[in-house]
Amino acid sequence: MATVVTAVESVLEARGIEKSYRRGVWPVARRQDVLRGVDLALRPGEVVGLVGENGSGKSTLMKILVGALRPDAGTVAVSGRLGYCPQEPVFYERLTCDEHFELFGRAYKMSAEDERRSRRNLYAALGFERYAGTRADQLSGGTLAKLNLGLALLGDPEVLLLDEPYAGFDWDTYLKFWDLVAGRRQAGRSVLIISHFVTDEGRFDRIVQLRDGRAGPR
Numbered sequence: 001m002a003t004v005v006t007a008v009e010s011v012l013e014a015r016g017i018e019k020s021y022r023r024g025v026w027p028v029a030r031r032q033d034v035l036r037g038v039d040l041a042l043r044p045g046e047v048v049g050l051v052g053e054n055g056s057g058k059s060t061l062m063k064i065l066v067g068a069l070r071p072d073a074g075t076v077a078v079s080g081r082l083g084y085c086p087q088e089p090v091f092y093e094r095l096t097c098d099e100h101f102e103l104f105g106r107a108y109k110m111s112a113e114d115e116r117r118s119r120r121n122l123y124a125a126l127g128f129e130r131y132a133g134t135r136a137d138q139l140s141g142g143t144l145a146k147l148n149l150g151l152a153l154l155g156d157p158e159v160l161l162l163d164e165p166y167a168g169f170d171w172d173t174y175l176k177f178w179d180l181v182a183g184r185r186q187a188g189r190s191v192l193i194i195s196h197f198v199t200d201e202g203r204f205d206r207i208v209q210l211r212d213g214r215a216g217p218r
């Protein structure tokens, strides 16, 4: 009798994910199959890159993994908390960075003390404490991206999903970002990152490529 042994359980497991979009309007509407049965698993402490041509469905898959979009078929199982950083920063124009952290800390049900400690660490790790009292609508694009990443990390999620997180980062911040990711890996936390830069490949434990609607090794 064959015995199947799973050494380490996945913290996130997607199976058979399918998604198509309708394009155009009747009578010339047609379906575009974007995902045609994607399987993807993340193990604890794994840092995985998600790559693929423009339009291959990376953002669509990530939205499905976080539950922001319903797949046409397939299942997603997540164990633990999930942090998500969308491609376009989501923020409240009139709230300061500090107020964003307070708000998200409450949403994550963190104690005020834990929230403040985590916030301080994130300001230091990403270097934007000087904007703590600045309203979001007065922040630069790069600082907004830091705030977005900080909010995704505030509750120390088991799984972190990032959609092109460093497009607006300067070099110093880019390096700080990878230090932060290395810290996640060491703490046994998992990170899935949509990346466009081939030069980043060495920084991942594994690269998953989306091609023709399916996920495979690069």
Ligand SMILES: Nc1ncnc2c1ncn2[C@@H]1O[C@H](COP(=O)(O)OP(=O)(O)OP(=O)(O)O)[C@@H](O)[C@H]1O
Pocket (backbone or CB within 6 Å): 021, 022, 023, 034, 052, 053, 054, 055, 056, 057, 058, 059, 060, 061
């Ligand atoms: N809401 C939508 N309605 C219709 N089509 C969509 C929608 N969202 C995405 N698409 C289409 O689905 C395909 C996959 O898009 P998606 O944004 O997931 O790709 P991507 O790999 O993230 O692309 P990029 O590298 O350019 O960011 C594209 O052809 C896109 O035009």
